[in-house]
Amino acid sequence: MSPRKQSADAGDSTSQEATGQVIATVERAMDVLMHFADTPTTTLGVTEIADALGMSKGVVHRVLASLRGKQLIQLDPVSRRYSLGVGAMRLGLSYLDRxxxxxxxxxxxxxxxxxxxxxxxxxxxxxxxxxxxxxxxxxxxxxxxxxxxxxxxxxxxxxxxxxxxxxxxxxxxxxxxxxxxxxxxxxxxxxxxxxxxxxxxxxxxxxxxxxxxxxxxxxxxxxxxxxxxxxxxxxxxxxxxxxxxxxxxxxxxxxxxxxxxxxxxxxxxxxxxxxxx
CATH class of the missing domain: 3.30.450.40 (GAF domain)
Incomplete structure (x- = not known):
């Protein structure tokens, strides 16, 4: 196999792996969001989310940080518990308006x-x-x-x-x-x-x-x-x-x-x- 072909195959493999990681990250984020929607309580802690979804607390922390960046999740600085943010409300209202x-x-x-x-x-x-x-x-x-x-x-x-x-x-x-x-x-x-x-x-x-x-x-x-x-x-x-x-x-x-x-x-x-x- 030529060096050029090997390089192309390696690039394809790396690209597919990166795509898979992105999809997995998005799916975990959606799982966390839907867990907030499906849970009767208005606030959740990291441990609760991790236990319920079978994720590590480190993964949950990273997901919550990303969701906070888009205002889909908000953090109470006193209780250190999370709840749905104004971004989630905007999504819901946008759907209902339509x-x-x-x-x-x-x-x-x-x-x-x-x-x-x-x-x-x-x-x-x-x-x-x-x-x-x-x-x-x-x-x-x-x-x-x-x-x-x-x-x-x-x-x-x-x-x-x-x-x-x-x-x-x-x-x-x-x-x-x-x-x-x-x-x-x-x-x-x-x-x-x-x-x-x-x-x-x-x-x-x-x-x-x-x-x-x-x-x-x-x-x-x-x-x-x-x-x-x-x-x-x-x-x-x-x-x-x-x-x-x-x-x-x-x-x-x-x-x-x-x-x-x-x-x-x-x-x-x-x-x-x-x-x-």
């Missing part, structure tokens, strides 16, 4: 309608009301169809109550005290005591149902899509004619919750044990 809820939800609505053979809807909140912003209807003779853009109060119907039940306690009480609660149908609950109790049950169960509450002859099940703070960014529902829907509730709820879990994950929600929505 979320287009209707575009994100559209494929799941289509899948939900296909799985249930009923109408799947998306609702967005507008103050003390909410509106349907999208729907996918099934290919069958008798279907339910909703009116897009029409405001409905937050205590009437499944999608409305799925929003209201997952607001903060302060917001719920403010709504119950201040908002008008004119009942659209005879099945709508407008008594404050009964409504407050039902909202607590909905929050514990994770979904709500409606039988002729908003519109006579219609039924639905609904659940919120949670954002990274656990707040309802949107609500999805499955609805159909009342008599037919009674026999489909269990299957519809199962499909609905599957879709909501996937969508909430895309919105940044991470459910942790002992953490309330």
């Amino acid at each position: 979320l287009e809820i209707r575009r994100i939800v559209a494929p799941e609505l289509a899948l939900l309608s296909q799985r249930t053979d009923e109408t799947a809807t998306l609702s967005l909140r507008t103050g003390w009301t909410r509106v349907y912003s999208d729907q996918v209807t099934p290919e069958r003779e008798v279907i339910m169809s909703v009116s897009l853009g029409v405001p409905y109060p937050l205590h009437s119907g499944g999608s409305s109550k799925a929003f209201l039940a997952f607001l903060s306690k302060q917001e719920i009480e403010e709504y119950l005290v201040q908002a008008r609660r004119d009942p659209p149908t005879g099945h709508t609950i407008d008594d404050v005591g009964r409504l407050r109790k039902e909202l607590e049950e909905i929050r514990l169960r994770g979904w709500t149902q409606s039988f002729a509450e908003r519109m006579s002859g219609a039924a639905s099940v609904a659940t919120p899509v949670l954002d990274h703070l656990g707040r309802p960014a949107a609500v999805i529902s499955v609805c159909g004619p009342l008599e037919r829907f009674r026999e489909e509730v269990d299957d519809c709820v199962s499909a609905l919750l599957d879709s909501a879990r996937r969508l909430s994950a895309q919105m940044g929600w991470v459910e942790r044990e002992g953490r309330e929505h």
